[in-house]
Amino acid sequence: AQTVTQSQPEMSVQEAETVTLSCTYDTSESDYYLFWYKQPPSRQMILVIRQEAYKQQNATENRFSVNFQKAAKSFSLKISDSQLGDAAMYFCAYGGSNYKLTFGKGTLLTVNP
């Protein structure tokens, strides 16, 4: 079974600075997808960015980028130029050969003005 581990329960960053959230996972599959979801206080689940395992190039979406290290099974999220609206719980998730998304326990990000 796949597992997803987020080792940082909480992180904080100053507005306009950069922060990196860590995620590691365990799988025996070779083809899969990885995701970062953002959950603000409103409790919506918002897809931030996704990475296909067979692509070596790291995904980027505006201020959000990932560092995907397939051999190390690591998938970190970098948020550049942090904004107050980035404050939320961030979940790393794995999607493999079946339809079940496996989520980590989350990292609560605080952005300080």
Add this chain to the structure above:
Amino acid sequence: NAGVMQNPRHLVRRRGQEARLRCSPVKGHSHVYWYRQLPEEGLKFMVYLQKENIIDESGMPKERFSAEFPKEGPSILRIQQVVRGDSAAYFCASSRVAHGTGNQPQHFGDGTRLSIL
């Protein structure tokens, strides 16, 4: 283009009552997934349904919980005789194709927060 619609947004029930949670998928999506989020936890898979079929209910408790996705109308997650431990946020997601993970990612609703008194 409406996303996944879940209602109610908040639901309060007393112990022993029934809770019915509704989910209308994105138009054109015929695959629905239910997840549960306990406090301080990530989402955990409960059940995967296609129209009129339960494909995988391995994450759903065997007692008191049931789910359906009829030919017409929303998907329903039903919890009978609720207990305090059922208090959680329940999220529905949908996808256009099966195995909705990568290219056809699952779109999530805003969730239903169930509170048991």
